[in-house]
Amino acid sequence: MRIAINGMGRIGRLLFRRLIDDEKIEVVAVNDIMPVDNLAYLIKYDSVYGTFAKNIIIENQYVEIQNKKIAVFQKEDPETLPWEELDIDVVLECSGNFSTKEKAGKHLTAGAKKVLLSTTGADDIPLLIYGFNQSRLTDDINIISPGGCMTNCSIHVLYILNSISIISAHINILHSYTSRQELVDAPNKNFRRGRAAAESVIPVEIDLHKSMERLMPAMQNKVASSSIRVPVANGAMAFFSIQLHEEVTAEHINLLFKKAANNSYKGIIDYTDEPVVSLDIKGNTHSCVIDGTLTSVIGNHCTIVAWFDNEYGFTSRMIDWLGVLHS
Known part of the structure; x- marks a missing residue:
């Protein structure tokens, strides 16, 4: 599964740390308006969970971790992101700014196949809680709110x-x-x-x-x-x-x-x-x-x-x- 993370705040960065070594998932890209060097610093040093053990190399608009290169974008509008070109299966929408069907749908317009929010979305997005009603997911649901x-x-x-x-x-x-x-x-x-x-x-x-x-x-x-x-x-x-x-x-x-x-x-x-x-x-x-x-x-x-x-x-x-x- 090829994923991208939009918004590298507390949840986005923690997901990045946890998913980077997942054998079933490839973190392809992240998007956040902060400078790349600041992003790398905040991934490495965390006041709650401690220092990230892996070395992070900054190379132009990429960060490299153990020979894995992750593209870094700084786009405010998700529709301008190259999700189709990068063949993104799921965007983890962690910015908190795109939690309605219309706004989260910008990732789909950009070419992503699915969007998983990191919050309780608007009423027009299915609220599906893992361990409670995840069985209600159907093939036609492309944007999912997993609650908060x-x-x-x-x-x-x-x-x-x-x-x-x-x-x-x-x-x-x-x-x-x-x-x-x-x-x-x-x-x-x-x-x-x-x-x-x-x-x-x-x-x-x-x-x-x-x-x-x-x-x-x-x-x-x-x-x-x-x-x-x-x-x-x-x-x-x-x-x-x-x-x-x-x-x-x-x-x-x-x-x-x-x-x-x-x-x-x-x-x-x-x-x-x-x-x-x-x-x-x-x-x-x-x-x-x-x-x-x-x-x-x-x-x-x-x-x-x-x-x-x-x-x-x-x-x-x-x-x-x-x-x-x-x-």
């Missing part, structure tokens, strides 16, 4: 718990700060996002509940969502406060997730009884790790905590999707 890190964490928790029947659910994601926040106080149309990200606990509005309703129509008007950005560079903790139609015990809830983690959801969700913290999840490939030590129940009201690496876990699902598209 929060969606991939939350949908499995709600779906499993809905076997008991959910009355209502509130999801609060304690999430590491992101590039859409400011390092120091600065103007921002969302005032709180403009505050210094590493200095405060910052509430941020999200539309995760809309994705849950798209994926599970039975949850219409039953789910709410919020997020709090915390001063860490990586990792997240999802806190679920859920009312069920019947009384349960913490032991019953934990058993549900243990069985899921060991059977049909193996590799997608995990379960732990260890007293972990966010740093322990760094590099974890699961969409969520249920923390059984923090499950709490009063009557029919339960609270559940799930950890996830918002970058590594999510890129793991994108790589799973490449496996589906390659088969």
Whole structure:
């Protein structure tokens, strides 16, 4: 499979690092407006995941890694990229700027066969979550939204718990700060996002509940969502406060997730009884790790905590999707 990556931010660069040695995948090209030397530097040195062990050579508009030459483009308009000439099977659209059917379709116009977003796309793009509804992929779907890190964490928790029947659910994601926040106080149309990200606990509005309703129509008007950005560079903790139609015990809830983690959801969700913290999840490939030590129940009201690496876990699902598209 010949792939290209459009947008070499946090997700694009991590995918590049992880895919460069994949024997089933050839990284043919990347596109980002940053200078090539800056791109090579940011691939090599990463503040979260450490130094890339392989030597990177810059040669004009190419980077070379272990005799593999990857073309580097700096085009703002995807339609001008030579995807047809390069015979690109899949473009990983990681810029965040082309998440509607019309905009993501520019890659198809340029000659790519498929586009896999790195986010929850607009409503006109199928929302297909690996491990949940990937079987709905059909041959005529050329643009795929695999959701985001929060969606991939939350949908499995709600779906499993809905076997008991959910009355209502509130999801609060304690999430590491992101590039859409400011390092120091600065103007921002969302005032709180403009505050210094590493200095405060910052509430941020999200539309995760809309994705849950798209994926599970039975949850219409039953789910709410919020997020709090915390001063860490990586990792997240999802806190679920859920009312069920019947009384349960913490032991019953934990058993549900243990069985899921060991059977049909193996590799997608995990379960732990260890007293972990966010740093322990760094590099974890699961969409969520249920923390059984923090499950709490009063009557029919339960609270559940799930950890996830918002970058590594999510890129793991994108790589799973490449496996589906390659088969």
